[in-house]
Amino acid sequence: MKPLPVLLLLSGVLLCHTGPVLDPVTCDGNDGPGAAHTAMHHIDETHNHGYKFRLNDITSTKVEQVEGGCNWELQLALLETRCSVVNPKQFENCDIRAEHERAVMANCTVMMTVKKGESKVTKYNCNTRQAKTNQEMVRICPDCPVLLPLNNTEGLKSVDQALKTFNQNTTNQHYYILQEVGRIQTSYMFQMGMGYFAEFVLLETRCPRGSRIVLEACKPLCPDRAHRAFCRSSYTTANEAISVECELYSPTNTTALGPGEQEPVCKPPHDGGRGPPPHAGGGGPPPHAHGQGPPPHDGSGGPPHDHGKGRESGKGRGPPFNPHFPRGSFHACRGFLVNPDPALHPICPWPLPEPRSQPRES
Numbered sequence: 001m002k003p004l005p006v007l008l009l010l011s012g013v014l015l016c017h018t019g020p021v022l023d024p025v026t027c028d029g030n031d032g033p034g035a036a037h038t039a040m041h042h043i044d045e046t047h048n049h050g051y052k053f054r055l056n057d058i059t060s061t062k063v064e065q066v067e068g069g070c071n072w073e074l075q076l077a078l079l080e081t082r083c084s085v086v087n088p089k090q091f092e093n094c095d096i097r098a099e100h101e102r103a104v105m106a107n108c109t110v111m112m113t114v115k116k117g118e119s120k121v122t123k124y125n126c127n128t129r130q131a132k133t134n135q136e137m138v139r140i141c142p143d144c145p146v147l148l149p150l151n152n153t154e155g156l157k158s159v160d161q162a163l164k165t166f167n168q169n170t171t172n173q174h175y176y177i178l179q180e181v182g183r184i185q186t187s188y189m190f191q192m193g194m195g196y197f198a199e200f201v202l203l204e205t206r207c208p209r210g211s212r213i214v215l216e217a218c219k220p221l222c223p224d225r226a227h228r229a230f231c232r233s234s235y236t237t238a239n240e241a242i243s244v245e246c247e248l249y250s251p252t253n254t255t256a257l258g259p260g261e262q263e264p265v266c267k268p269p270h271d272g273g274r275g276p277p278p279h280a281g282g283g284g285p286p287p288h289a290h291g292q293g294p295p296p297h298d299g300s301g302g303p304p305h306d307h308g309k310g311r312e313s314g315k316g317r318g319p320p321f322n323p324h325f326p327r328g329s330f331h332a333c334r335g336f337l338v339n340p341d342p343a344l345h346p347i348c349p350w351p352l353p354e355p356r357s358q359p360r361e362s
């Protein structure tokens, strides 16, 4: 009988710490891997659009001893995974994209301070790009699809078609709207014309499926109560055939509404008072919590223990809903990047610099 209470206690402890327990970073120059590991977790917590990334290589580490601690500067090489940021999986468990799927890499510089045994990422900046250019890919794999800009008209048409198809599925309780387009690929297919292959995230709305309503008028459910769907679609122009397959992710709050109880009206996500102008780049998810404030939080009831390190639930849900029907999912941080690739979701600089009066495009 004795071991049982111990086991129960243990599982209780595990449940309270869904996020990984990170070893504290020291000021020992050999602790580069530990520092990189901590940095990677911080990037994963703050990167809230597109796809999750994983550490591929530690390019260089520098540690500078200062009064009471040290400063780390890390150069990290990351690779994009197949997991959308709304996927509840830990980034470590996500698969890296293969080269023929148009792999994406990010070269990041991360600054971290260690003081009194506490480590804190103070800043990071990444350069996100396709691992191989189109010219390089043509030589390696002439038939591989190429990535299209996320605002490509034909590509977005295929996404709209896929969304309509998804919304016809009678299994769904509500209609869904587009939250974000992750990537769009295209290639010519013999006798089928052009093929468009898209990946995108859908967000559950308050509109009951079957109601006669314009989809654009449907408001999303609160971030903690909405299902998300991560979908892959393919569309071929010759026969106008669309196919779509989606994975559904459950909301964090699955408490059923009581009899007669209305879906809650959710507070808008808080922004900490700064962030880029909402229209920079056109129609990306609204910026939120990129400032120095607490990590992104949907303001509507994640589990109470989710503060800082106890991650998992506050994030992993992706950005809060987009009040506009997104046309291409360009993230607002593009205005701060030099030559962002329009086909990719970059890792945005953190914290975001003060908005410029004239955000630079392309």
Ligand SMILES: *[C@@H]1O[C@H](CO)[C@@H](O)[C@H](O)[C@H]1NC(C)=O
Pocket: 075, 107, 108, 109
């Ligand atoms: C990554 O960026 C750093 C700093 O910008 C640069 O020195 C380094 O050469 C880059 N590495 C790669 C592989 O692009």
Ligand SMILES: *[C@@H]1O[C@H](CO)[C@@H](O)[C@H](O)[C@H]1NC(C)=O
Pocket: 149, 151, 152, 153, 281, 342, 361, 362
């Ligand atoms: C896509 O976005 C780029 C950069 O903002 C813009 O120059 C281009 O006209 C847009 N294309 C379409 C089809 O909207």
Ligand SMILES: *[C@@H]1O[C@H](CO)[C@@H](O)[C@H](O)[C@H]1NC(C)=O
Pocket: 169, 170, 171, 172, 248
């Ligand atoms: C409808 O949705 C369910 C659950 O997500 C899925 O299993 C099923 O394949 C979908 N049906 C069609 C026709 O797409």
Ligand SMILES: *[C@@H]1O[C@H](CO)[C@@H](O)[C@H](O)[C@H]1NC(C)=O
Pocket: 253, 254, 255, 257, 263, 264, 300, 301, 302, 303
């Ligand atoms: C879940 O949603 C219901 C309905 O809005 C709300 O009453 C309840 O407090 C929420 N639970 C949590 C843990 O946020």
